[in-house]
Amino acid sequence: MNTTTLNALAEPRRLQMIELLRDGPLTVGEIADRLGLRQPQASKHLKILSESGLVEVRAEANRRIYRLRPEPLMEIDNWLESFRGMWEERFDRLSDYLKHLKKSGDSPNSKEEFE
Amino acid sequence: MNTTTLNALAEPRRLQMIELLRDGPLTVGEIADRLGLRQPQASKHLKILSESGLVEVRAEANRRIYRLRPEPLMEIDNWLESFRGMWEERFDRLSDYLKHLKKSGDSPNSKEEFE
DNA sequence: CGGGAATATTCCAGTCAAGGAATATTATTG
DNA sequence: CAATAATATTCCTTGACTGGAATATTCCCG
Numbered sequence: 484m485n486t487t488t489l490n491a492l493a494e495p496r497r498l499q500m501i502e503l504l505r506d507g508p509l510t511v512g513e514i515a516d517r518l519g520l521r522q523p524q525a526s527k528h529l530k531i532l533s534e535s536g537l538v539e540v541r542a543e544a545n546r547r548i549y550r551l552r553p554e555p556l557m558e559i560d561n562w563l564e565s566f567r568g569m570w571e572e573r574f575d576r577l578s579d580y581l582k583h584l585k586k587s588g589d590s591p592n593s594k595e596e597f598e
Numbered sequence: 599m600n601t602t603t604l605n606a607l608a609e610p611r612r613l614q615m616i617e618l619l620r621d622g623p624l625t626v627g628e629i630a631d632r633l634g635l636r637q638p639q640a641s642k643h644l645k646i647l648s649e650s651g652l653v654e655v656r657a658e659a660n661r662r663i664y665r666l667r668p669e670p671l672m673e674i675d676n677w678l679e680s681f682r683g684m685w686e687e688r689f690d691r692l693s694d695y696l697k698h699l700k701k702s703g704d705s706p707n708s709k710e711e712f713e
Numbered sequence: 714c715g716g717g718a719a720t721a722t723t724c725c726a727g728t729c730a731a732g733g734a735a736t737a738t739t740a741t742t743g
Numbered sequence: 744c745a746a747t748a749a750t751a752t753t754c755c756t757t758g759a760c761t762g763g764a765a766t767a768t769t770c771c772c773g
Contacts, residue, residue: 484617489608494760495601502599505681511720524762526721545719545770553684560682563675566620569668609731626750639732641751660740660749715773722767729760737752743745 484562488555491535496520497528501537501551508541508550599677603670606650611635612643616652616666623656623665 515525532538541548630640647653
């Protein structure tokens, strides 16, 4: 997995921008308005998003229209694939745990040992 | 989405740790060894992973065994869900694009306008 | 060409995160 | 209890990131 994508997303404002752009392309000014940012900050964050490939720009007259690019998010999704097996394991363990409770009548202890 | 999870993953060493732990729990020393880190750095990074919930610790005698927790990764996966529609859109646009090429015989231009 | 709107860039100050080295802590063993 | 192994914590320094304010750039329009 690529760290630059995660790094770009790890900043609250930028994450908000990505979520905003999920519903369609937006202008710098619109983004700044909706997030309560000053324009320069918006531009700076958008630059980082752009450099990370999470966003692409189209110039239209005076304006710059930013649009979400799916590829980096797809890459994360793909990376998560290798962990999905774990979740099922966890589900198995949960059902084992429930069975255990039923059998022994112990009070549930959240600090119980794993493994 | 939660920024702290992304922040924890955005550091290369920590991301490597998560990938290491995908194959099972490990000791601090083992993690440090496999990643070529000094022990204090390993402990510091593991602390951050632990505080973000990506990892849990079990004390066994002298050792601390770190184990991956799936929940934060599941949360990311869940967050991505809201973007999955976009990918299909993109596929549609790609097939439109291919049709367009076939019809007009233009040379492919990677800088073509979106929308 | 001049003015104004939309956006980008620069400079600065404050804060935060990471590595290095040293030290503290905890548990084992004899 | 002393010695040692495994791990955590602290202190320090340095580099990176963020926001603010000011300024530069680009483009449209009359």
